[in-house]
Amino acid sequence: MKVLKFGGTSLADHRNMIHVAKIIIEKFQYEPIAIVLSAPGRLTDFILEAIEAANKNGNILFHVRRIEDFFFLSFHN
Structure with missing residues (x-):
């Protein structure tokens, strides 16, 4: 194998x-x-930043959207 x-x-x-x-x-x-x-x-970096934001203030919406945008742009450019 x-x-x-x-x-x-x-x-x-x-x-x-x-x-x-x-x-x-x-x-x-x-x-x-x-x-x-x-x-x-850079997905790993984005995920780690989302985790850090969640630990600090619980506000991860920006980070989740950035991850979504990353995949959307990866497949539509």
Whole structure:
């Protein structure tokens, strides 16, 4: 079995995600694989900032919207 690990930069936008999907499909045809995906782009930073805001004042709406925008823009640009 081969392990394929894709870092955040390789998943930063929809074009990169499609490229990663093609690699996975290609490799899967020839051998068993396990796939490890990191959080795309700056998503980990956004999540950590949301957690920090929740711990400070409970107001995470801005951070949740930023995460939503991140995914929306990743797939619509």
